[in-house]
Amino acid sequence: xxxxxxxxxxxxxxxxxxxxxxxxxxxxxxxxxxxxxxxxxxxxxxxxxxxxxxxxxxxxxxxxxxxxxxxxxxxxxxxxxxxxxxxxxxxxxxxxxxxxxxxxxxxxxxxxxx
Amino acid sequence: xxxxxxxxxxxxxxxxxxxxxxxxxxxxxxxxxxxxxxxxxxxxxxxxxxxxxxxxxxxxxxxxxxxxxxxxxxxxxxxxxxxxxxxxxxxxxxxxxxxxxxxxxxxxxxx
Numbered sequence: 157x158x159x160x161x162x163x164x165x166x167x168x169x170x171x172x173x174x175x176x177x178x179x180x181x182x183x184x185x186x187x188x189x190x191x192x193x194x195x196x197x198x199x200x201x202x203x204x205x206x207x208x209x210x211x212x213x214x215x216x217x218x219x220x221x222x223x224x225x226x227x228x229x230x231x232x233x234x235x236x237x238x239x240x241x242x243x244x245x246x247x248x249x250x251x252x253x254x255x256x257x258x259x260x261x262x263x264x265x266x267x268x269x270x
Numbered sequence: 271x272x273x274x275x276x277x278x279x280x281x282x283x284x285x286x287x288x289x290x291x292x293x294x295x296x297x298x299x300x301x302x303x304x305x306x307x308x309x310x311x312x313x314x315x316x317x318x319x320x321x322x323x324x325x326x327x328x329x330x331x332x333x334x335x336x337x338x339x340x341x342x343x344x345x346x347x348x349x350x351x352x353x354x355x356x357x358x359x360x361x362x363x364x365x366x367x368x369x370x371x372x373x374x375x376x377x378x379x380x381x
Contacts, residue, residue, distance in 0.1 A: 158362075188367050197361055199372035200276075200313075207368070214381070246312065256301070256367040257328075262312035 157185040158249050162261035169254065170269050171239055177232040177264045179247035185245040189230040191221055200246060206230065207252075217241065242268045271295050271314040276373035277360045283351045283380045291346040291376050295362030301364050302344035304328075304336065307375075312362065318343055320366070341350075351380045 160186040172199050181187060204215025211223040215235040221232045230247060244265050250258040276293045283289055295302065300321045305313040315328030321339040333355060335347045344363075348355060356379050364370030 183312040185289045192372075197375070199374045200362075201372070202369050205369060211316055228365065250367050257303075257315065258370060260305075262310060 158187065158259050159249055160247050160261035161247050161258055162245075162247055162264050165262070166265045166267065168267045168269060169237055170199050172236050175233065175237050175241075175254065175266065177245050177266065178246075179230045179232065179261060181228050181247075181249045183228075183249060183251060183263070185251050188250045188252055189221075189223060190231050190250075191215065191219070191230070192246045192248060192251050192260075194244040194246065194263075195216075196243070202243070232236070237268050239270060241266060250261050271379065274361055274363055274373040276359075276376055279374065280377045283348075283381070285352060285380060287350050287351050288319075288347065289351065289378075290348075290359070291359055291378075292343070293345060293364040293373060295341065295371070296340070297359075297363060299363035299365055300311050300341070301366055301370075302338065302369065303362040303364075304344070304346045305360045305362065306330065307358050307360060316346065316359075332348065333340045348350060348378075351378075353380045356380045 161180045190205045191203040194200045206223045210261045214220045246259040248258040274295045303318045316358040317336040319325045322341045359376045361373040362370045
């Protein structure tokens with residue numbers, strides 16, 4: 157069975173500083189990996205995804221993530237954050253060839269201070 | 271460009287009352303999902319439908335029923351609401367294994 161661990165429940169950071177949100181997963185097979193963002197009082201929307209190919213994936217709003225199979229990680233990074241990046245971020249995993257149902261982590265709240 | 275539409279957005283129920291959350295998608299997706307979101311718990315899957323005519327239980331199905339009315343619509347019913355069902359509910363749709371698209375959420379309070 158697949159599972160996702162987001163290691164930090166809350167990450168405070170100052171504007172224009174770099175940030176990394178950590179995600180580890182467990183699965184016995186190959187995986188698809190996703191990062192979603194949720195702004196206050198809204199639904200989730202896709203930031204980026206890894207299905208295959210290059211392990212460095214670029215998404216919207218300047219975010220990127222790197223798939224590391226040996227460490228079973230998919231950490232999300234941004235070199236310089238903005239106040240508008242304040243939101244909840246969710247990592248998710250699904251198994252191609254299995255049920256395909258995505259499993260979500262518990263979320264990381266990114267708080268950007270001026 | 272509607273995507274996933276769910277109604278109502280807000281609802282207050284008394285314990286024991288019933289209600290149905292409606293969801294419709296216009297992206298021709300086979301798979302549809304209902305999640306609930308609670309503080310510190312992330313998203314937990316209630317029920318899902320891999321295709322029209324099929325439904326399956328997720329992680330937290332107790333107290334809920336679903337209907338996949340057709341390819342577009344997937345409703346969630348609370349037969350006898352309990353305070354523990356106070357939550358934010360999200361409907362989503364997608365193609366197998368790939369990106370899923372979420373509705374805006376339904377805030378339900380059971381008093």
